[in-house]
Amino acid sequence: MVRLSRAYSFASFVGIAIVAIALSWFYRNLAVEALVQYQTLSNVELTRTVANTLWPRYADFIANAGRIPVEHLATQPEIARLASELEQKLYEVNVTKVKIYNMYGLTVFSTDARQIGENKQDNPGFRKARNGETASDLVFRDHYSPSEDEVERRNLLSSYVPIRPTDDGPVEGVFEVYVDVTALLDDIARTERTVLAGVVGVLLVLYLFLYAIVRRADRLLEQHEDEERKAQQERIRHLAYHDALTGLPNRALFKDRLQHAVDLAQREGAMIGVMFIDLDRFKVINDSLGHERGDRVLVEAAARIRGAMRTSDTACRIGGDEFVVILERLASADEAARVAGRLLEEFARPMDVGARELVVSPSIGIAVYPGPTREVDRLLKDADAAMHGAKEMGRNRYLFYTEELNARVQETLEYELGLRQALARDEFTLHYQPRVDVQSGRVVSVEALLRWRHPARGIVLPDHFIRLLEDTGMITPVGEWVVRQACRQCREWHLAGHDGVRVAVNISLLQFRSNSLVYAVRRALTEAGLAPQFLELELTETVLADDMGQVLAQLRELRGAGVQISIDDFGTGYSALSYLTQFPVDYLKIDRSFIQGVGLREDHAAITRAIAAMARSLHLGVIGEGVETSEQMRFLQGIGCNVMQGDLFSPPVAAEHSADMLAIDMLAAADTRTPRGRRRRAEA
Numbered sequence: 001m002v003r004l005s006r007a008y009s010f011a012s013f014v015g016i017a018i019v020a021i022a023l024s025w026f027y028r029n030l031a032v033e034a035l036v037q038y039q040t041l042s043n044v045e046l047t048r049t050v051a052n053t054l055w056p057r058y059a060d061f062i063a064n065a066g067r068i069p070v071e072h073l074a075t076q077p078e079i080a081r082l083a084s085e086l087e088q089k090l091y092e093v094n095v096t097k098v099k100i101y102n103m104y105g106l107t108v109f110s111t112d113a114r115q116i117g118e119n120k121q122d123n124p125g126f127r128k129a130r131n132g133e134t135a136s137d138l139v140f141r142d143h144y145s146p147s148e149d150e151v152e153r154r155n156l157l158s159s160y161v162p163i164r165p166t167d168d169g170p171v172e173g174v175f176e177v178y179v180d181v182t183a184l185l186d187d188i189a190r191t192e193r194t195v196l197a198g199v200v201g202v203l204l205v206l207y208l209f210l211y212a213i214v215r216r217a218d219r220l221l222e223q224h225e226d227e228e229r230k231a232q233q234e235r236i237r238h239l240a241y242h243d244a245l246t247g248l249p250n251r252a253l254f255k256d257r258l259q260h261a262v263d264l265a266q267r268e269g270a271m272i273g274v275m276f277i278d279l280d281r282f283k284v285i286n287d288s289l290g291h292e293r294g295d296r297v298l299v300e301a302a303a304r305i306r307g308a309m310r311t312s313d314t315a316c317r318i319g320g321d322e323f324v325v326i327l328e329r330l331a332s333a334d335e336a337a338r339v340a341g342r343l344l345e346e347f348a349r350p351m352d353v354g355a356r357e358l359v360v361s362p363s364i365g366i367a368v369y370p371g372p373t374r375e376v377d378r379l380l381k382d383a384d385a386a387m388h389g390a391k392e393m394g395r396n397r398y399l400f401y402t403e404e405l406n407a408r409v410q411e412t413l414e415y416e417l418g419l420r421q422a423l424a425r426d427e428f429t430l431h432y433q434p435r436v437d438v439q440s441g442r443v444v445s446v447e448a449l450l451r452w453r454h455p456a457r458g459i460v461l462p463d464h465f466i467r468l469l470e471d472t473g474m475i476t477p478v479g480e481w482v483v484r485q486a487c488r489q490c491r492e493w494h495l496a497g498h499d500g501v502r503v504a505v506n507i508s509l510l511q512f513r514s515n516s517l518v519y520a521v522r523r524a525l526t527e528a529g530l531a532p533q534f535l536e537l538e539l540t541e542t543v544l545a546d547d548m549g550q551v552l553a554q555l556r557e558l559r560g561a562g563v564q565i566s567i568d569d570f571g572t573g574y575s576a577l578s579y580l581t582q583f584p585v586d587y588l589k590i591d592r593s594f595i596q597g598v599g600l601r602e603d604h605a606a607i608t609r610a611i612a613a614m615a616r617s618l619h620l621g622v623i624g625e626g627v628e629t630s631e632q633m634r635f636l637q638g639i640g641c642n643v644m645q646g647d648l649f650s651p652p653v654a655a656e657h658s659a660d661m662l663a664i665d666m667l668a669a670a671d672t673r674t675p676r677g678r679r680r681r682a683e684a
């Protein structure tokens, strides 16, 4: 970095030098010019005086001097007289030499007699004077002879002055006057040196004064730079060890702090704890509300965690929605439980994250040392396992780590990991359950139901993994796979001759929130070459009760394209029935819990009747699901519900048997079926 003082020193030195040189040059020029002007005037005056007194008597001699042989000129009596008279006249002035030229440049007279007779007609000074102008020239002579004597190193001003008998008369000759200005020029040089010394002295004082200021500024700057550098390093260090969003220590600093806490605990024989906090369903919040609101949830969560902690605890954010608190110097495990309890209370208050208020709960796992956690470097892992245990137990709670819990959690984690890989490993499959028109005995539509062919556990039913798919955000890609697969299968049925059959697919609320549903459905239909009216989407009432505007827009688009919409598990959603008039719906599926209550509970029979009547008056189709007995079938027939689904006709069957299922008379099959036994065989 360029130092100010160094730059200032250099620039000022150059400045002072330039000022000194310029000043000296100007002063000398002005002074010398003034001297030349003054001395020239004085020479002109002298010439006029001489001309007035001497010229009338010598004018003829000088005019005719050209006729006298040059070698005799100096010996003419006029010359001696002239020399004598001039000597008197020049006695009191500082003129050192005088020459007189005639109009042809002949030196008629000179105080140095050796120069008499010389011709100066080509001399510019002479020529100028002959033409009526005065010409002066400052010259330096190493050796100079004013008369016959010689002097050395002189500065001389020589002036050529025209001689006129009267002020406005013609020029009749030229006077050359030499004045010795050596002393005057020396004076000028002395004054110049004095002025220069004075100016340079003042400039130096100014320079030193400014230098002191610049030096101080330099130091202040240096100090400021130092502070800025330190602050910058501190900022970088902070960024390296803190989470930019919440400002909490990050994973790197957490490891440091944990190590420190462990060292202290081992030295003092104290107890420490690690609390692993994971926000419940954060992925869903993030995906549905957007990342900006997700960030606000995280910031608010960090503030609440800090609020619930003791001053001796350290809270860190170690991942997306994962926070860890190091609990130092615990008196007992109960103290950790109290901190966790406070934290749950903090999270019970709704969070204001913009458009809506949210209650975001945490699941908390706690591992204490010494305790079931024997190795300190397992503290975090064990707290993590306890947190998963808390999630399994229903979330929004805390759980201490135990070895049994660990085994269970490991199993769940493996299961979860397997599910994450199931789509890529092609382990999902669809089973199909027919819906029968009991008036004709024919299959009118088929519900596609997802199954996971687990490598060790065999066929796993969706109740065991749909929620996990939703929690992990995998429901969207898996749901899209289901739609694609079902459309392809339906097209195959059509090609095999069952061309009126419709396929129904269950759609999760999260698929609506992902906003890719409409595109995925259209693409699946196009890829399979299936007309939209053969695809039915089953939604639960919770979907309709969600963000009405968002769901309605997508439903209208799908319905507009020709896709059929049905409400699944109808009657269990406890939501306002008015939505039925607003949403574009084609069918209501009466929940199987009501149908299975028929013959056992009058209220269930009443609800079933009411739903069928409502569907009829709203001109909606009605489907009875979970029909297991002939009694239930007859009851439904009696209330005008003729399309039924249930084990009485067929449980869900694998794709390879689905075409056979479409070919048979379902009523005849129902007569010979023992529902539950048949279900187990078909799904095995």
Ligand SMILES: Nc1nc2c(ncn2[C@@H]2O[C@H](COP(=O)(O)O[C@H]3[C@@H](O)[C@H](n4cnc5c(=O)[nH]c(N)nc54)O[C@@H]3COP(=O)(O)O)[C@@H](O)[C@H]2O)c(=O)[nH]1
Binding pocket: 433, 447, 448, 449, 450, 461, 462, 463, 466, 479, 482, 506, 507, 508, 538, 568, 569, 589, 592, 625, 626, 627, 628, 645, 646, 647, 648, 652
């Ligand atoms: N989002 C998605 N959800 C899906 C998908 N596939 C299934 N599901 C949902 O999982 C729930 C459980 O489904 P499943 O275990 O397949 O059970 C279905 C039938 O087997 C069962 N059923 C049908 N008839 C009978 C019967 O007579 N008795 C009896 N005990 N069970 C019967 O009902 C389930 C179908 O229910 P529904 O969808 O409400 O019509 C279930 O909620 C599925 O929705 C999927 O791809 N995506």
